[in-house]
Amino acid sequence: MKKIILSATILLLSVSLFAQSEKFTAAMKKNLDALGAAFKNPPELLTVANNFERIATAEKTQWLPYYYAAFCQVNYGFIQQDKTKTDGYADKASELIAKADSLSPKNSEISCIKSMIASCHMMVDPQQRWMEYGKESGSKLDAAISQDATNPRPHYLRGQGLKFTPEQFGGGCKTAKPELQTAMEKYANFKPASELHPNWGKEQVDQLLKECQ
Secondary structure, X not given: OHHHHHHHHHHHHHHHHHHHHHHHHHHHHHHHHHHHHHOOOOHHHHHHHHHHHHHHHHHOOOHHHHHHHHHHHHHHHHXXXXXXXXXXXXXXXXXXXXXXXXXXXXXXHHHHHHHHHHHHHHOOOHHHHHHHHHHHHHHHHHHHHHXXXXXXXXXXXXXXXXXXXXXXXXXOHHHHHHHHHHHHHHHHHOOOOOOOOOOOOHHHHHHHHHHOO
């Protein structure tokens, strides 16, 4: 009888965990679809960010919703025009990515977001902030590469940064192109761990390379 009760308990627990997993996956996929469309209407990035944060709060042990919430916040920080508000979005992204980092330390994808956050802070006043945030952004990309040599995104982000850096400061297409080509080579072989894991940037690299022809 005890064995029957134990088996039934394990079965019920398995069914419950499976249902939770299915619910999590469905919610994540829905918001990932919305994320793609949100870039065409940037304020929607904040709505999607809030949705991901709610998923993260409910799940507690999953780093991906915190990651995507931070991704939305920092991208909105780059896009919105009022630079007096940019630091606030970058700070919110930093708060979210710290939670992702606590759940998945030494993660290359998380290091990429940390680099983006530093760059977002820097873009408020590049001349005044370059020494602090430019160095931080670069160090996070170095970490991302060391944490996962197959990840194309650190090379994409570095190449993008170089392309939009003035030539007199070591930027421009000449220095950006090798990084962007490395990124494209890595995209050709990159396989995300699941349909929910990061897999963005290839189209942007392709466009940047065309602009550098």
